[in-house]
Structure formats: C-alpha cells, structure tokens
Amino acid sequence: MNRDRSLDFARDRRIVKTDEFSSVFRLRPVQRSAHFVLYTRINSLPHARLGVVVAKRLAPRAVTRNAIKRAVRELFRQSPLPALDCIVRLAKPVNTKKAPASSAALKAALHQELRQLFQTFQLQALPEASS
Numbered sequence: 001m002n003r004d005r006s007l008d009f010a011r012d013r014r015i016v017k018t019d020e021f022s023s024v025f026r027l028r029p030v031q032r033s034a035h036f037v038l039y040t041r042i043n044s045l046p047h048a049r050l051g052v053v054v055a056k057r058l059a060p061r062a063v064t065r066n067a068i069k070r071a072v073r074e075l076f077r078q079s080p081l082p083a084l085d086c087i088v089r090l091a092k093p094v095n096t097k098k099a100p101a102s103s104a105a106l107k108a109a110l111h112q113e114l115r116q117l118f119q120t121f122q123l124q125a126l127p128e129a130s131s
Contacts, residue, residue, distance in 0.1 A: 012045075012049075013048070013050065014049060014051065015051030015085055020051070020085065021053075024039050024051070024087045025087065030121060031117055031120055031121045033113050033117045035091060035094055035110065035113060036089065036091060036114065036117055037091045038086065038088055038089075038117055039086070039089065040084045040085065040086050040087075040121070041085045042083065042085075043083050043084060044083070045083055047083060048076070048081035048085070048086060049084075050072070050073065050086050050087075051085070051086070051087040052068075052072045052073070052087070052088050052089075053089040054089075054090045055090060058091070058092065059090060059094050059095065064094060067107055067110070068090060068094070068110060071110055071114055072088045075111075075114050076118070080122070081122070088117070094106065
C-alpha cells in the first residue's frame with residue numbers, strides 16, 4: 001500500500017517523551033492566538049513532530065479536550081511544515097462544566113482559530129526554512 005507518509009500521524013511524528021516536551025517549552029512561544037500558544041524548535045529529523053497539551057483545568061470535559069486534540073492533529077497533518085518539533089498548548093479556558101461539552105459552534109470556532117495559528121506560523125517559518 002503506497003500511502004503518503006506526510007499525511008499520517010504515526011508515533012514517529014509525535015512528541016511523546018517528557019524531556020522532548022521540556023526542550024521545546026524552554027523556548028519562547030512562536031505564535032499566540034486567543035486560546036492557544038504554539039512552541040517550535042528545529043529538529044534533526046526529516047519531518048515535523050507534534051505535541052498537544054490540553055490541561056483539564058482549562059477544558060474540564062474529556063469530550064472537549066479530545067475534540068481539541070483531534071482538530072490540532074488534523075491541521076498538523078494538512079500543514080506542510082519543515083523539520084520542526086511543534087507543541088500546541090491550550091492557554092485559556094474554552095468552556096466550563098456548565099456549558100455544552102462540545103457544541104458545533106465551539107468546535108468550529110476552535111478549528112478556525114487553530115487554522116489561523118498554523119497559517120500565520122507557516123507564513124513566518126517557510127521563507128526562513130527555504131533560505
């Protein structure tokens with residue numbers, strides 16, 4: 001089966017170890033949006049890797065946290081990134097326990113915000129990576 005490896009999310013495309021997360025977090029945030037912070041660090045691999053941090057105190061319901069993670073992974077797979085370690089961290093609360101866990105409006109708003117975060121970063125990063 002000839003699958004395009006750039007569109008999958010195999011284990012080698014994930015940041016999973018604590019020390020890998022820490023080494024990226026030590027650097028300053030590259031990009032911010034209303035709810036998210038994007039950290040990046042150049043890696044020595046032939047592809048980009050992703051880590052997602054969604055704290056329970058900022059998104060109390062598992063349904064919401066999982067929806068955020070799915071949206072981040074989907075956009076990461078679709079974004080042509082150079083060899084970077086990227087961490088997307090939820091920085092502000094997205095809803096409370098009283099609000100609907102995962103409304104269509106919330107999903108759409110977060111998806112749009114994440115799309116803008118990745119697009120803005122790509123515009124800044126790609127010219128630097130190609131020179």
